[in-house]
Amino acid sequence: MCDYCGCRELTPIGELSAEHEEITERAGALERRLAAGEDATAELVALQLALGPHLHKEERGLFAQLARHPEFAGYLERLGTDHASARAVLLRVTRADLESAPALLAGLRELETHIETEEFDFFPASRLILDDESWSEVAEAHLRANADHPHPATTG
Ligand SMILES: [Fe+2]
Ligand SMILES: [Fe+2]
DSSP states (O other): OOSSOGGGSSSHHHHHHHHHHHHHHHHHHHHHHHHTTOOOHHHHHHHHHHHHHHHHHHIIIIIHHHTTSGGGHHHHHHHHHHHHHHHHTTTTOOGGGGGOHHHHHHHHHHHHHHHHHIIIIIHHHHHHHOOHHHHHHHHHHHHHHHHHSOOHHHHO
């Protein structure tokens, strides 16, 4: 955990960033397996286990609070579309689909771009716009999300 950047403190954003690292690692492992032409089933499942709960947590926490700010409407629509696409492709891919790597690889590229947008644009903007009450709501939503869908990165 970085000690210098406020974004990496143990806040809801720190939690989401830790999950991004986990997801990025798992996506990389999956790609390496696919590139080597090896069985990537375990890596696919590991990515899906981390990604599903993460999308849910962002939507219930940060997205829900920012939806109260009309100026974020277009932005949230774009990020929401990314989430829908991740669900339609990455979370729906099964072992049998691993043969059709192009769609999966395109989905992984989209996910990479999405995470960069959140890390470098969306999270910093959130820090500027949300007040303490909203952050408490986000933290509460994270606790509920963690209870409903334990995430590998936050449950050890
Ligand atoms: Fe997201
Ligand atoms: Fe995210």
